Amino acid sequence: RPDHLGLYGYARDTSPNLDAWSKSAVVFDQAYAQAPNTPRSMPSILTGRYPSRIAWTKRFSNYSDLAPEEKTAFEVFQGAGWRTEAVTSHWYFENKAPSLKEGVDAWDNAGFLTIKESNTQSAAPDLTPRVVARLDALKDSEQPFFLFAHYFDPHSRYMQQTSVRTYGKSLMDKYDSEIAFTDHHLKAVLDKLDEPGLREDTIVVILSDHGEAFKEHGFYFHGRTVYNEEIKVPLMVRVPDVEPKRIDDVVGLIDVLPTLAALTGVEAPRALGRSLLPWFSGIGEVPPAPVFLEQLPYPNYEEHVVGVVGPDRVKVIKNVTKNVIEVFDLKADPGETTNLLDRDEDAAKALRETLLRFIDADPGE
Template sequence: MNERRAAAWPPHSRFAVALTLALSLAGCNRFIGSPSHNTPVILISIDTLRSDHLPAYGYRGVATPNIDALRADSILYERAYSHVPLTLPSHVSILTGMLPADHGVRDNVGFRLADSVPTLQESLKKNGYATGAAVSAFVLRRETGIAKGFDFFDDNVEPMSGQSVNGQTVISRVQRDGAETLQAGQRWLDGQVGRPFFFFLHLYEPHTPYTPPEPYFSRYPNHYDGEIAFADAIVGSLIDDLKRRGVYDKSLIVLLSDHGEGLNDHGEEEHGIFLYREALQVPLIVKLPKSRKAGETVDTPVELVDVFPTILERTGTPVPKAGRRIGQSLLNFLNKGPIRPIYAESYYPRFHFGWSDLHSLIEGKDHYIRAPQAELYDLAADPAEKKN
């Protein structure tokens, strides 16, 4: 508003507008609660999990009672999208609130997060939080730079020497059982009584090779679903533990995935190359303290870089000045919110095969993929993206 226009408003009118805005904000906080730097924060990442393979999103091929129970206490985002279908760069986007071009990590190998890029855990630590993480995959080891800002970072997924094949040692372990990862995190949680904490738990189920333990291996002929069932059991163990500690009700819990899985929908068994919906659309479930807005569903498209400002907002933590961020608080979308273009990329085909890198934009119902032969899909009429 310019000075001339402001002068035309009577003082009592300007006061009325200010009062209306203040009451609006107060009403918003009444429904979602006020920010608090004492709120425990738990971020659960279930690697390689397509949202359309969860009952919470309408799937009937697997039972996930623990994620279902968490969803009942939470807000579910129906259309949440990753920015890159690879573990390391996607998690860096989650923990920095930045797109890959801005944080600089474009692939699982050959990149390291720069010390100058602020992270979520560094910001929370400055706000008095204890910060701990336990990860399940070698690709998220501390040497990637992702550990900076964590007081505790358990990445005990050291490669174990296997057989020698053609004179080269084959690495036989690049991941660990998620239950083992949770146990490492729980030992750290034991020391956080009475103080605010941020705990990041990363599970590598249902990533390949799809070898869930019994009874899930026998129960589910589709072993990808079997791994999802096992991941659900681990989530249940964590939730039960938080309840025993008396912190579940007051916690902010975010459950998500870094990317999806091809499952041959478009000829890709796993992930990393293509940017179709099955690789980018992920679950995103947000439980507020006291389960405020429990059971709500948001159908406006959101993106993984929105997680960063959401957690900072709800904990009263200042947003770092360094770095370019485009994300918004996920709570802004409870009343629809703006439709934004959501960007994704994959340089994996270029770096590993010398093919073209791929880029995509999702805006509302439209999904444009920039490739050697451009593709455009109507996600409302053609959610499987079969008709270009």
């Protein structure tokens, strides 16, 4: 969650290393994942497509896999002649979505490979040296590289990370401890990326694929709603020779692949997001656009919820299963506590119609 990081204004000192690093990056203050759980969000990020617009082998599944026609960032960059690698420590990447490994020259997924292990073990201390080793191996190659690294620790179930920092006994306290723990272990990677041979010609993107709920709207954890606590995320991009800045416009993680493609001259023809290149090149403007958010039904939770955030930060949510619509002004009400439809039945009428058209265009299974 961005609101649990110092660079986004959190009072607790959970992220000193990310905070310092972000001062050299373009930081997006209104970034949204397209889904509130990894099995939908990660494929969306890697394809640049909304979850409902992705071709799945089986859509109604806890761990949907991509159909052959979908191309991930790995395949896009490998097809352009880049070396593609991934370093992870998570059972999801081991066998839940095998299509994500298409186009990857080397995928290192050591560490805990079962759900039970992920509830009792920490991955960051093992993951960081593996990431650093790959950066060392890749930095002097004539071939450009695309490296994906995934940290899992700030995730339920949360553990007290006494070796770094603790805050208390509540679930949120433990979540913050996990964030501080991950930030601590990220430092070696961030330091490596600042070394000669990497700093001057490496684009770095840091993001989260979903947030986490602490009963703000009745749920714990994630994968249930499209309220901000589950779906608003940090997004930082550092590009060589680009001045750091803060961007307050609404963007989606669906925009990451098109932006990387534009920055590197690679083509990503199936991506549906926007290129955010003008904010890095200083040439032209990024046209404002709504960003859609989707909780697609799956066996563990069958409600269908879709949302949209407009450029003016008005948000509309429709629970398709229950036929309930909510409208929030995120500037005045970032906690989404006051449904404006209770006061004005015409609130955000145009944005509501935009959302309904998006839902109606869903190709379904």
